[in-house]
Amino acid sequence: xxxxxxxxxxxxxxxxxxxxxxxxxxxxxxxxxxxxxxxxxxxxxxxxxxxxxxxxxxxxxxxxxxxxxxxxxxxxxxxxxxxxxxxxxxxxxxxxxxxxxxxxxxxxxxxxxxxxxxxxxxxxxxxxxxxxxxxxxxxxxxxxxxxxxxxxxxxxxxxxxxxxxxxxxxxxxxxxxxxxxxxxxxxxxxxxxxxxxxxxxxxxxxxxxxxxxxxxxxxxxxxxxxxxxxxxxxxxxxxxx
Numbered sequence: 001x002x003x004x005x006x007x008x009x010x011x012x013x014x015x016x017x018x019x020x021x022x023x024x025x026x027x028x029x030x031x032x033x034x035x036x037x038x039x040x041x042x043x044x045x046x047x048x049x050x051x052x053x054x055x056x057x058x059x060x061x062x063x064x065x066x067x068x069x070x071x072x073x074x075x076x077x078x079x080x081x082x083x084x085x086x087x088x089x090x091x092x093x094x095x096x097x098x099x100x101x102x103x104x105x106x107x108x109x110x111x112x113x114x115x116x117x118x119x120x121x122x123x124x125x126x127x128x129x130x131x132x133x134x135x136x137x138x139x140x141x142x143x144x145x146x147x148x149x150x151x152x153x154x155x156x157x158x159x160x161x162x163x164x165x166x167x168x169x170x171x172x173x174x175x176x177x178x179x180x181x182x183x184x185x186x187x188x189x190x191x192x193x194x195x196x197x198x199x200x201x202x203x204x205x206x207x208x209x210x211x212x213x214x215x216x217x218x219x220x221x222x223x224x225x226x227x228x229x230x231x232x233x234x235x236x237x238x239x240x241x
Contacts, residue, residue, distance in 0.1 A: 012096040016132050023128025031121035038122055042130020050138055051183045055174040073220040080208055083166050087228045089143045103127050138177045170208055212241045
């Protein structure tokens, strides 16, 4: 129950649940049976989105300008800096909702060009049901991976892989959703067990290679400590890690 409360407390999650409800409504009222099969396509597309956003956007090289660094810190750097703080577990609403709108526009446009009369139900199946449900699953498994509590076998498996990204090599294992490890293997960002045994832990891994006392990090921590419930002691400790 505590996990559900934590999940629902994040601003983007109620919006996404409403999007799923809308998608089901569209499919039930105006969709055909075969439209539901495209939910599976939405799952696969969202897994690719998850990997691409995490690897190529959230892990961009640290910007030199503080305002740009602050955006990336809120989006993801801060989560690596303080991986056990619940308010940093989730994708910010200003990332999640625009991405949803972009996905809706792109998928609707592509489907409309091919099957204009089917654009609405197919977009609902691919984006609102398959894609958003997969995103919510990602949020659940990612949250659970960072909590110390009893976990199912699948949740434990996801946690073990995700911990390698956080505490062994942040350039590997960008997926979180179960099954997404296939994309890491195809893209060459997986770590096999033998390689992991021989690999040294990356320096400054919690700050993605930056010196912990980098002025940009210090400024971002101080600016957002109140928003993310970071104590003064935690901020000082992070700068001296």
